[in-house]
Amino acid sequence: MAKYSTGGSSGGASDSCELCGAEDRDLRTATVAGAKLDVCGECARHAEDDDDRGQDDDEQERRREAARNTAKLNDARKGNPEHWEQGGTDYDDDPLPYLVKNYGDRLEEARQEAGLQTAELAGELGVDEADVLAVEQGRATRAGVGGALITALEERLNVQLAEDT
Template identity: 55%
Template sequence: MAKYSTGNSSGGGGGGSCELCGKTTDSLTEANVAGAQLNVCRNCASHSDTTKSERKKRAEPSERDRKRRAAQQTAKMDDARKGDASHWEEEGTNYADDPLPYLVSDYGDRVLEARQDAGLQRGELADELGIAENDLLAVEQNRANRASVGGSVIEALEDHLDVTLSESA
């Protein structure tokens, strides 16, 4: 059974008994549990509403940390693009011949549901249609426009999965 503090403890990290479970330990940490400040053992520290490490994590990230995370995200995006750059080099980016139609608002959900109903993995469907898996992922995530997916991809998905993705004019 859990013990609760009456405010008279020998805690502060110098040793003693955990005020939550009663375990004797040399390593206690201060924790806020259900509004009470308690000195708890390492195992009970997870019950804390706010621990020192959580307060530190919640602190505003430094400018350096933000820049580092942004650079890491950019590197990830660059790495993802490297594997799929060949079709741009070979085919070019002539969107006048392959414009993206106006898409219904839930086009990504429709494609995802139809693909899953057909029992296909994303890679399998992309291979069957001869399209890049990244383009299919972009469609499923409702980012076809931002990812510069061509209208031919939308048409192929509509035909193969028997779904309506574009709005009729």
């Protein structure tokens, strides 16, 4: 039976695993569930070793790098970000209308009924496929899609995406 040591009164080192109680095994110190224990090789697999933390760090760094790469791609696609700082946005020139509930689902259904892929539809309208996808995914506002695209989609697919005002 496991003995789960709390540093008992013996004060000395034991020859048994503090996790499973196995005796006469090579023991190593490992952190298990936040406690430093002398454990056997089999129980060491439950440890929160530095190697495990290193893997977490590697995973975090991989995710950070992926986010940086995505940001670079978005910047390259949209151009120099200084443009937005100097020239501002063109929301006033092409405002996004109020969109109906589930506008993305409506657009996707209408596009599929027309037998078009997103790339084909974008090509016909002369816009980026990413903008058409943003509308289908319900991200038109966050993606900075203009009202002209909404109007073009409505006309091409005979679907209502904007509320009547």
